[in-house]
Amino acid sequence: MGGDPLLSGFENLDDYGFETRAIRAGQPHDPRTGGVVTPIALSTTFAQDAVGQPKFGYEYARTGNPTRHAYEECLASLEGAQSGFAFASGLAAEDALLRLLGPGERILLGDDAYGGTFRLISQIHGAAGVHHTAIDLTEPETIRTAWTPETRMVWLETPTNPLLTVLDIERIVAITHDLGGTVVVDNTFATPYLQQPISLGANAVVHSATKYLGGHSDVVGGFVATSDDRIAEHLGFVQNAVGAVPGPFDCYLVLRGLKTLAVRMDRHCANTAAVVEALVNHPRVDRVLYPGLEDHPGHEVAVRQMRNFGGMVSFQLTGGREAAEKVAVSTEVFTLAESLGAVESLIEHPGVMTHASVAGSALEVPDDLIRISVGIESIEDLLADLDRALATA
Numbered sequence: 001m002g003g004d005p006l007l008s009g010f011e012n013l014d015d016y017g018f019e020t021r022a023i024r025a026g027q028p029h030d031p032r033t034g035g036v037v038t039p040i041a042l043s044t045t046f047a048q049d050a051v052g053q054p055k056f057g058y059e060y061a062r063t064g065n066p067t068r069h070a071y072e073e074c075l076a077s078l079e080g081a082q083s084g085f086a087f088a089s090g091l092a093a094e095d096a097l098l099r100l101l102g103p104g105e106r107i108l109l110g111d112d113a114y115g116g117t118f119r120l121i122s123q124i125h126g127a128a129g130v131h132h133t134a135i136d137l138t139e140p141e142t143i144r145t146a147w148t149p150e151t152r153m154v155w156l157e158t159p160t161n162p163l164l165t166v167l168d169i170e171r172i173v174a175i176t177h178d179l180g181g182t183v184v185v186d187n188t189f190a191t192p193y194l195q196q197p198i199s200l201g202a203n204a205v206v207h208s209a210t211k212y213l214g215g216h217s218d219v220v221g222g223f224v225a226t227s228d229d230r231i232a233e234h235l236g237f238v239q240n241a242v243g244a245v246p247g248p249f250d251c252y253l254v255l256r257g258l259k260t261l262a263v264r265m266d267r268h269c270a271n272t273a274a275v276v277e278a279l280v281n282h283p284r285v286d287r288v289l290y291p292g293l294e295d296h297p298g299h300e301v302a303v304r305q306m307r308n309f310g311g312m313v314s315f316q317l318t319g320g321r322e323a324a325e326k327v328a329v330s331t332e333v334f335t336l337a338e339s340l341g342a343v344e345s346l347i348e349h350p351g352v353m354t355h356a357s358v359a360g361s362a363l364e365v366p367d368d369l370i371r372i373s374v375g376i377e378s379i380e381d382l383l384a385d386l387d388r389a390l391a392t393a
């Protein structure tokens with residue numbers, strides 16, 4: 001992990017807390033100026049002392065870039081991983097991991113997942129000969145039933161997008177490792193502040209950095225963290241050989257986002273708890289999906305493996321799809337838009353928007369579902385906005 005004083009500025013980075021590492025890991029003061037902010041290094045090529053001997057280890061910016069390395073070092077440290085690899089988007093990061101699978105091999109994935117992940121697995125890697133089976137991972141024993149000799153990997157999100165299902169990472173890891181497989185956890189909804197899958201045994205953690213890590217709806221990015229040498233070697237190779245890397249400015253934006261991740265997540269969680277309470281008590285709301293609710297089927301697992309329950313909530317209305325569409329277009333503080341995890345509150349209809357690509361599959365979502373990403377605005381404004389919108393349902 002990032003103990004290199006040249007990178008961190010600290011002798012033993014691991015001895016420092018999450019918030020300190022978010023601000024300092026991988027980010028030494030500028031040795032020439034003392035600047036405390038990691039520069040955006042724009043150079044695409046780097047001087048060499050002799051043929052094949054780069055001065056500081058950098059040759060060409062697809063292979064390695066100082067701003068990207070600072071970001072990779074920082075986020076790997078926050079995930080408790082030995083190494084981290086930044087990609088141009090969450091899907092590019094997922095694609096790099098899925099390239100571990102070859103033709104004829106099989107991946108098991110949970111039956112609730114981001115629609116784009118399912119599209120990537122089924123249509124892109126499916127066309128390259130990779131098979132997939134979507135299973136109910138809330139019953140981890142189904143992994144044994146679904147396992148075939150060519151199965152290599154189990155892929156899960158927790159909490160899931162958009163149904164907020166919680167999966168037991170430790171149990172899934174124990175069963176999958178027993179069968180000789182690899183576990184990948186998409187940690188986008190929880191972030192490393194709330195949940196650290198590597199410490200629960202996962203082989204790799206993947207992120208859409210576009211969401212909470214960037215945190216301000218102004219950068220698309222992806223990330224993989226791992227402490228598995230085989231996976232790290234593969235990712236370094238794919239990062240360079242395929243080249244789906246983020247530019248230096250994008251790396252800078254995510255690195256800046258990481259510095260406030262902890263305080264933003266605390267506020268997201270606090271605002272969400274208040275929103276959930278209002279939704280649960282609202283007569284037009286039929287069902288609220290949120291892991292913090294004691295009657296949520298994954299509540300106990302969430303308490304065990306998460307620090308808090310996050311900023312995402314889905315709900316269904318007594319008035320069905322028509323009511324859901326009315327509410328989704330009636331808010332003012334919550335913006336009707338795709339994406340999630342940033343400072344501003346968003347509302348969407350997953351069936352038509354983010355999850356349209358899973359229509360007709362095992363991952364299809366209810367057509368009366370609304371998903372909200374609760375931002376960090378004044379809670380009074382968020383509650384009043386939802387209350388006004390729900391009156392239209």
Ligand code: PLP
Pocket residue numbers: 089090091092114116117157161186188189207208209210220221222339
């Ligand atoms: N994983 C999850 C849980 C997501 O919600 C998303 C995007 O919404 C992705 C992965 C894909 O990330 P990106 O949009 O950055 O490619």
